[in-house]
Amino acid sequence: MTDLATPTPSAAPKVIPVGRTRVIGYITAGLGLFVLLAFGLGSSGNAHSVLTFTPVNTSTNAPWSIGALTVLTRYWNMAAGLIAIAIGVHMIVRRPAKGAMVRFGVAAILFLFALLLWAGRDPGPSQGLHVNLTSILIGSSALAMVLIYGALSGIMCERAGVVNIAIEGQFIGGAFFGSVIASTTNNFLLATLAGAVAGALLGLVLAFLSLRYLSDQIIVGVVLVTMMSSLSSYLNLQVLSPYPNLNTGNLASNIAIPLLYKIPIIGPVFFNQSGFFYFMIVLVSLISFGLFKTRWGLRVRAVGEHPKAAESVGINVIRTRYINVVLGVAIAGVGGVAFMASQGAFQVGYTSGLGYVALAALIFGRWRPSGAVSAGVLFGISAYLALNLQTYNIPISTEILGMFPYLITIAVVAGLVGRVRPPAADGQPYKRD
Amino acid sequence: MTENMADVLAQADPGSPVERRSLWTRFSSKSPVVLALLALVLGFLIGALVIIFSTNTVLDAWRGIFSSWGAPGHALKVTFDNVGAAYRAMFTGSVFDPSQFWHSIATGKQWDNTLTPLSETLTYATPLIIASIAVGIAFQTGIFNIGANGQAIMGGIAGASIGSMINMPAIVHIPLTLAAGIVGGMVAGSIPGFLKAYTGAHEVIVTLMLNYVIAFFLVFVLLSTPFQLPGQSNDISRTMHSSAQLAPLFGAASGLRVSYGIFIAAAVVYFAWWFLERSSLGFDFRITGNNPNAARASGINARRVIVVVFLISGGLAGLAGVVQVSSTTHYVDGNFLIGSAGIGFTAITVALLGRNRPMGIVWGSLLFAALGVGGRNMQAATGIPLDLATIIQSVVVLFVATPVLVKEIFRLRSSSAQGIQLATKGWGS
Known part of the structure; x- marks a missing residue:
């Protein structure tokens, strides 16, 4: 720190x-x-x-x-x-x-x-x-990837002192526009860009309201989620249902990395994934390096910890926060596209609270990219198993299994995390004197 | 508190030249009602934009704007026709339908049809008021209870089970059913309360996650033998006995659904006012919400406040759930308060709109209930999805949460630019 x-x-x-x-x-x-x-x-x-x-x-x-x-x-x-x-x-x-x-x-x-x-x-x-370990790991990695995108988005925003509780809404926005662009152009690069732009716009709203007008960031976030879920449901009925070719749900194809993908177990899980997976790894290392090893990162952390001190040494607090929130939320938008590209056509409410789980992964990972990765993996595996244990005839009902990821999130937030210390100025409005 | 301070400061210098503006400006820059109305106007404008950009006939009309001299006028007309039809359907479905009214005047019949929209709005508003009070009391203490929806579901489950499994006279059965609902909500509310008080877990995440857990629990319970409607394989509960139902106010023959539940809502509003303004515990709550440090310094037990506020808030949300069940459907199914029917989520926006004050919440509930009921009519009449109502609601709340922005848009003086002040700042507390 x-x-x-x-x-x-x-x-x-x-x-x-x-x-x-x-x-x-x-x-x-x-x-x-x-x-x-x-x-x-x-x-x-x-x-x-x-x-x-x-x-x-x-x-x-x-x-x-x-x-x-x-x-x-x-x-x-x-x-x-x-x-x-x-x-x-x-x-x-x-x-x-x-x-x-x-x-x-x-x-x-x-x-x-x-x-x-x-x-x-x-x-x-x-x-x-048979218990197919490799298949389980592949399935979990898709969920873990989305969670890590979300947690990275949170890290970008909260390290600069803005709480981004609307990751769920940004996933929805990214998935929606990503699906439309991917279906019309069949080009996932364009879809990713669309998701990032949708995210950046949502980030701009969050930044604008909370930085310029000092609104309560948690309220703005919660309302943004409500707005995105109803807007996506509205557009789904008005636009996607009449034009099914806008939402065909083509999945991103895997890119096998030569030689490496042939390694048993590890190969299919890590080296035969969609581009979103590799991009996530690049992002994790970029943000990790950027936050802790560069001047930019030091400035961002200073803004998130003690904006007054940062301002006094000439850092533009507001601008730093704007940039970080817009970039961070764009990452969440890409996460939404990644979710769409691994799960299929956009449906209303199919992110089912994953954005909030990502938020918990962020806290569990203590606002660090590396922590976000381990939290994302743990949550991803448990969420995947909860969804897929039904294939086994185990004497636990589907509904109880479905609760598991959320109960684990509660347990984690409630106290397993140990001493969490968010950035000191996280969520506090800042006004230049 | 901050509000009062702003008032005091404003009264302190009545003679300052800045204050000498038109009556309208002076009035509007202070009044939260005007602010809410302006936010509503903006909400409807943005809703209109959403309609315009998602309706093909309107877009086609604008695409052909350069094709002939009459085209721009035609495009405007098409736009106004479509948006107007939507909002007209919203109004006639929730408040009052003039043509039906004149029909009733002329023939002296079908007064029930004339009153149905208002009755529906009141029916929808009744549990919404209670749930919003639940959220509002928590807000006033600086606690963000997003779990009101889950707590209401728990209340509904508990109430429906007591109401359907026991047979007794109505005079005992109704209070018992309502009490069961309150207890159900309290159980759900106590979890985030204790976790926040004793482990510091942030209530926002815990309550949000509990909403998902409870949604699963609802289906689980509905599929379990003691609760499921016998002979059914769907997720639907037994129907409550008539002795546990809140009867329609004007009798079942009238066809108007508004029930005796509105008296429960009125009692809750009075309780909330008394609790926050007159009781010493409520005073502790508000101090904690306004200034946690001052509260601690004056010896208020923060943990106790957190637990109690969650019990009260959860209990009221549970009451909202049971009122919803026993005044409308009389049974619980898998869609109970799920999705757009989730009054617990609307309650958050209502509480913000009403600035967490009991009477503000009443007006806010009526407004949002009218939007919801009217939205259903709009969907039936014009095919525009009900979600538009939710979009408008969230836009309204976004603007209410940023009063300075509204004032800038309408070029009003922004002196007492107090937004909604909450103590939900960050994760730390």
């Missing part, structure tokens, strides 16, 4: 319980215990699960593949549970100063893995269903 960051006097002391690491430790250990009892001892001793690693629609044509791996469900899950318990107990006893979230993340991944093994166990309700 910048050294300028003396908290402003008005910042209320935050309610942070002492020993939160311990709380996370208890939760982690509890998760492990659940895995041990339900997924480990809960599956019979002779049950086995089959893990496969070749993607289902194998266009990759790998020269060598990994065969199916058959594991004994009970003992693998017991091991996973014991590892999670060990991590939790270590956190309770030793209270490590850092890395609580990483440890929790590992336990969460173990939990999901055990859940999959348990769901696909052979003498069990869904016999013969």
Whole structure:
């Protein structure tokens, strides 16, 4: 963080319980215990699960593949549970100063893995269903990508001190205009540009109202989401329904990176993706480098932490915020196009709160691009599994599964995050004296 | 508080030359009502633009503007015809239809048809007022309860289950049903309340996420055996017994749906006024909203305030949900308060429009209810989607939230440029 960051006097002391690491430790250990009892001892001793690693629609044509791996469900899950318990107990006893979230993340991944093994166990309700790890990772990566776009957008805005709660609305705008342009031109570069422009315009509205007229940024954000969802529903009925060729829902084709895409597991997940995925990686590294290693980043962070001090050394606070908000929201617009390009034709309400989950990923990732990536991956996998576990005959109803991503978001925001410290001037209107 | 200060400051120098403008200017630069009306005008203008840019006949007329001398006039006429038809349908569907009125005068019959639009608006406004009060009380405490919709759904579920599963006389059943709704909303409201008070989780994200969770929960409950309408496989609940329903005000034979629920709404409005203006707890709430530091310094327990305000806000939202069920459909289905029917989301905009004051909320609710009901009529009459009403509503609120912009657009003096002041600043608190 910048050294300028003396908290402003008005910042209320935050309610942070002492020993939160311990709380996370208890939760982690509890998760492990659940895995041990339900997924480990809960599956019979002779049950086995089959893990496969070749993607289902194998266009990759790998020269060598990994065969199916058959594991004994009970003992693998017991091991996973014991590892999670060990991590939790270590956190309770030793209270490590850092890395609580990483440890929790590992336990969460173990939990999901055990859940999959348990769901696909052979003498069990869904016999013969193999757990295709690579397919799961590919499916999750699409959601994670969108979440990371959203979180990056939030980082750009909030590091400069403007709360962007309207990521959901910007996704909708990007997806809508992206779909129209992609359907008419069949050119995803143009569609991306359209999404970015739509986002930039929305960003301009947010910046204009909150910077020039000092409106409450959260109110403006919430109202913008309402407006975008009703506007998209309106235009969907008025324009897209009569002209279905404006919304054909062509998906972005994958670009395979030569040689690398043939690596098993990693290849199809990382090197055989649409252009949006690669662009996301470029953006993450650009923003990460820019924010923490360049003069521009130092200025942005100064504006977000202590605008008065920034102004006194000659930084134009308002202009910095304008630029960051417009660029940031344009990123969210591209995220909307990316969502459309991976999910298909625009439908009203099909982002289903992903923009808010991205916001939570931003907080979980502590306003850092690298954190946003890990949060996006964790949320992406859990959201994907919640949507796709229905293929297994597990005794949990669809509706309860559907709640999972949102419940996880609440849990994360509510306290797993540990000590979050947003940019000190985040959301506070700034007026030059 | 800030409002009062602005008034005091304005009265302090009545003789200053700046103040000596026309009566209109002086009036308009102070009054939030005028501000809201101007925002409404802007909302309708932008709504008209949306209609123009999405209606083919209008666009075609403008495309041919250079084809003949009469074309520009024709284009203007087509524009006014289309926009006018939409807004006329909105008005006649929600307030009053002149032709129907004259028909009733001339024949002395069908007065119920004349009164139906107003009755529908009131029916829609009744739960909206309650839900908006719920949001407004939270706002006054500096808390942003976006979860009113989910809390209302929980209230509706609880109320519908008590109303349909138990048989008892109406005098006990109705209060019990309403109480169940309040408790349902409180349960949903307590989650963000406790989380914010004890972990510092920002209420905006928690309540938003809970809305999604509750939407799933609604379907889950509706498909579960004790709640589902017997013999149905759809997500629909049992119908409430007549002893638990809020009866129509003018009898079921009149065909007018406006129910006794409006008295509940009136009681809630009075309660909110009394609570915020007269009770000591309400005073604590407002202090907390206006100046958290002063509140802490004067010994107000911030955690208790947060939890209690969420209980009250959630309870009222739940009441709105149960009033909605027991005065209109009498059952809950999978679309209950989902999408454009989500009164909890409209309530946020209404609370902002009414500046979180009980009477302001009443007027705001009536206005937005008229927009919603009229929008339905507009959709039926002209085919323009109902969503236009929501677009207009959100534009209005955006402008109400930025009074300076409205004043600049209308070239009004902008001295007491107080926007909606909230304490929802950033994530930290």
